[in-house]
Amino acid sequence: MGYNFKEIEKKWQDKWYQEGTFNAKNDFTMKKWFGLIEFPYPSGQGLHVGHPRSYTALDIIARKRRMQGYNVLFPIGFDAFGLPAENYAIKNHIHPKITTEKNINHFREQLKSIGFSFDWSREINTTDPEYYKWTQWIFIQLYKHGLAYKATMPINFCTGCKVGLANEEVVNGVCERCGSPVVQKEKSQWMLRITKYAQRLIDDLDDVDFLDKIKAQQKNWIGRSEGAEVTFKIADSDETLTVYTTRPDTLFGATYMVVAPEHHIIEKLSDKITNMDEIEEYKHQASLKSDFERSELNKEKTGCEIKGIKAINPLTNKEIPIWISDYVLITYGTGSIMAVPGHDTRDHEFAKKFNLPIVQVIKPADETIKCDVDKEAFTDVETGVLINSGFLNDLSVVEAKKKVINYLEDNHIGKKQVNYKLRDWVFSRQRYWGEPIPMVYCEKCGWVPIPEEELPLKLPEVEDYEPSENGESPLARHEEWVNTICPHCGGKARRETDTMPQWAGSSWYYLRYMDAHNDKALASKEALEYWSPVDWYNGGMEHTTLHLLYSRFWHKFLYDIGVVPTKEPYQKRTSHGMILGSNGEKMSKSKGNVVNPDDIVSEFGADSFRVYEMFMGPFDQTAPWSMESIRGCSKFLDRVWNLQSLLVDGEEYSPKFEKAMHRAIKKVSSDIEEMKFNTAVSTFMTLVNDFYKEKSINKAEFKTFLQLLNPFAPHMTEELWQTVLGGTEMLAYMKWPTYDEAKTIADEITLPIQFNGKLKATITISLDEDEESVKEKVHQAVEDKLENKMIVKEIYVKNKIYNIVVK
């Protein structure tokens, strides 16, 4: 009797989704578990085989939690604003709303065909005004608390299409679509002050259970550094230059300074500068370069001395030259540096090229280590000792830092300073398909948020989605929408025409799931209290520094204003590996190695697809797709189905399988918790092989087996449970099997015997057998091999191994 997966999977999916079998319960007295996967962007290509890897993993955990008695919230939704829908609309003149709806319907069907236990009653869509009403509401709160502000920031502007471009649309300095050069264009944009939360975003990582590599990546991205600000006087002038340095200890070795081309000191002192033409030319050249070019093409250092002005090193009191160079960035620190070529590799490279003086101020503590700062910068902080540094001489780097900072503070020429690499979040997009920013500009009152009771501010339905030639959003052309009245004074005002970035909707979506249809608040207090925080969030490593950090920032803000009850949104964060094409390369249309999940489901069924996705390799590592391997998983499930032909009566595990059953429960239970799904599947396979070998499985064994396998292959196991074992309740809600530790331990052990660590023989002993008796057996077993050998030592590790050191 063959297994008709098409019919049976459909049958169970219809039942689950019509009856809402897996919907979270509104009983707030139960213990809860909230599992979250990153909601997909509903692209026109449909679901990728990578999506189900993460979804199946958390579905397995969610299904196990239900069996463990938890009230489980495992929701799904769609992150539907974004560039591809808008670009598609521009090309084909179909409103993004229409394509988005079509794509979501397709995704929903695909997801249902794989049998995920999502709570579909809470489905959300970031483009739904009832959803983005609250995205806009959060923005207004940010504005009211001074965390949203306007600033002039450069955008990528395509000189061909006359539109602003996202970084990913700029390839090698030209527009991805038309190939025209991309220039930087200044534009006033909304910014979010994430930097205010930098320290807390680092500190609170201590309280959450994120993978270490995720924590490390977030910390590195935020990039806290400790150092000092030092003020240098400009000779014959009242002006000063302030620098940030992590190495104030090397101040005696600062032989010149470098400022960013955009630095204001150039304008301020332009009357003193004697080579203004040369400088203007360098500035011009630098401004032509995009950030991309500055870094990619500029391996060789460039620069230009600012003639006519000199700075004074505050410790040596010597005059030192000031240069401009684009390796100094206006966006980090103070936009100017003190250069210590003896102890910084970039400064060294620059000094060598332009023949600037190099002074050694640190030497290795260990005299035997050679060090020639004329050839190479000496950068070892750990073991360095100060020289040529006046009052700092003979101190270690650490001591010198402390002492010099005290000196700087006492003499008011500097202070201790903490810096972060993290920058504020540019929140404006000159795009149509995003949440309108709910602000109006009034000549009299300035920027005013629209009243909260007027939310949502709906995106107007327009016909043309191309951005304007001046780089404004398409909305700017719609005067009837733009012109409005000031909520504050009632006078004439204009709406903000930029929209929010795609990150906005995904920064708080997990909160909406807790109470998805609330029209009074983003979620009720009770629901937030009960469901917060997300217990387990799985997603891709690529979202570690943007999405994950942005949503932690928003959450912390909402915590500060009393909206949410926890400091952190996610208690646990794990990540999955990418699925590559069968040739080991990233799946892409152009490489022709894309696998369509629909084809897999219709050829092998959802259960086989799920089992294969879990079996293909370690969950957190990339794995190539293999059609042969999925056939193996499908074969395994056929063997499970056919176990019914071996079924015998029995209410207890039979003696021959008792140990195996207890071990399997233990192994599968812990493997699921540790996301070692591949070895859990191999445990199932081994067990099935054993049943076939013995040509028997009793009802008790079959029941436990089906329960363990249910989270992986929910359709087939539910069917077998109800039709073969006569189950009346859903297997999905039966209590998760338990095991007895004592029954997992073997009472006989195969003991390996080694000579010098190399296996020579094995013997069978009983568990915890007395050492004398083991020794006797060992010697009996290897008697002949011991001839002509001298025993130096014997090591017995109880129940593990017996090693004889021989000569």
Place this chain on the structure above:
RNA sequence: GCCGAUGUGGCGGAAUUGGUAGACGCACUGGACUCAAAAUCCAGCGGGAAACCAUGUGGGUUCGAGUCCCACCAUCGGUACCA
């Protein structure tokens, strides 16, 4: 360049975290069933005749190393001069 992963049969990968390397699956080989094929079932499957040799390479620690330490090589991913 820097940071982070990873490196084990023909292939995907196991290995109780320092204790029998190669579980499980794929591919392959042989057998059974069949008129035949597919499917299914059973058996074999790192190399070597053997002693032995084998976990990217070279050292080290240890009674014992895929696992720990040092140096290097390769592949993949992230990032771009962060003072």
